[in-house]
Amino acid sequence: MSAIREGTRQVMAWLHGWTGLALGWVLFVMCLAGTMSVFKPEISRWMRPEATASAGRVEAIAAATSWLAANAPKSTGWYLTAPDDRANNVEATYDTGGDYVARALDPVSGAPVARETLGGEFFYRLHFELELPFPWGRWLASIAALTMLVALVTGIIAHRRIFRDFFTFRPRKGQRSWLDGHNALGVLAMPFHLMITFSGLVTLASLNMPWGIVANYGDDLAAAFHDLAPGAVDRPVAGRPATLAPIAPMLREAERRFGGAPFSRVAIANPGDAASVVTVYRSDAAQIGATTAEVSFDGPSGRVIGAWAEMRPAVGTYAVIYGLHMGRFANGLLRWLYFLGGAMLTLAVASGMILWVVKRRERAPLSLGNRIVERLNVGILVGAPIGFAAYLCANRLLPPGLADRAQLEVTVALDTAGLALLVALAVPPRLGWPLLLGVLALLCLAAPIVGNGLSYLAQALARGDFVLPVTDALLVAVAVAASVGVRTVTRRRSDTRRTMRGRAMA
């Protein structure tokens, strides 16, 4: 590894540190929310414990469209995701004359389930929109991802011994331990980190790197999107009301054209209009490439008016990179590996941020700037998980049927995280760390219990449904980890105090 000059390595280490610090907190929130999104459907199920009805995907979509036809007939579009072996409700996005709403629809009755919540969608949206208005959230996420790409590459070059770091951990040695931990987390899952960062940039490509489109299409964006998805049928509103033909035969016809593969999403444009279009997309749960086949139907008659299966190598490459980021193809063990990879990246970011402070504290008293960094570390590295845990608790405590319930849950999450951040900024970190870690542990312990939690657990076990028990177990595991954190921080402090007292006596 001596091919790289020592000076080069130092420059890389310097660049790695500063690029990591620049957007580290944003990256931490993105990585944590992204990791949770791996289990988006499972989180949604945990958050809708009473909505346990299930039906086949064709029947569920038929129920959803008949409810929507009665309750949102003037909509400009219904966008439905069918239930599968992971989700039991229909996820619907539609408008009733105003803004779009997202609702989980009961697969049997087609009506929205009582406990109105964004479920796992909250983490998924937070991951790349960061609760900021369009397009600013996606811009910030793109800039953060580009910065992380630079941080990853410089981190790798700065490294002396990639292989040895697999096996190096020297605990309880301050800076050395944090460095070993940071290196191990970065090195062990390095291919995952590179893949997920690069593919994440690709998912937002039309926003963050539109210059290829500009070069080849000028400002004719519609032509670019048509070339990307030539199957899409886009036709103007006719202005005459009409009713949809029965949807089940369309869904079955689409599956026949997919060669028997199941559909996953259905989009119905202008459902109450004579020019309505029903587009059915093939599920990508059994292939890496994201959504590569679709069939479109004339709404009122149910005739096929367009069909497309993606076979072009370049677009296929794009679909595979996109699909690698979404990870919907990953089932069983592979899904847990996505979760583990994401968790390791999240912890690598967190340990890197802590290392920044620890390294400087061991050399000299911290400057004002670095003391602020230290407190922001407490506030965001623990504050964000506190907000997430509060979101889960709010889900159990807010009564079903409350107006604006879904938004209230999000407000609780953001306000709790904001409050944690303020506390962390106000109190010294030696108090802030154990205090906030303690709050996190309590919230994670509360989430499975509060608001009838234990009876939901009993019901799930009686049904043989393991999503809720496993989620509860993970929450308890986080609570245990946070308590160990509290113990470690407080014990280390009393250790230092003892040594200082010992020194004073000598």
Next chain:
Amino acid sequence: MGARAAERRGWRYRGNVAARVLAGSLGAYGVASCLAMAVARLGAGGRIDGVIAGTLCAYLAVPAVAIWAFLARGPWRAWGGVVVLVAAFGAMAWMIGPPAR
């Protein structure tokens, strides 16, 4: 607090770092954008194929240029590299011209 720390507070040092930060961020994005345009127009398969190839290449240019900006012997050389690449890729895209419909 040695001579090195004092040097770090000087305007010369700060200007040097600021120039490299700009070259490594805005400059890197500029190179990436021009590369995306050049490869998009170079792409033989079709209009959209070129766009995809160009976009994928562009992301790889960002860390490369960012690293160059800080490894170059001085800030002038860092910016020189950025300007040369922007000019080269930009000229390439311009000379190929937009694809025929």
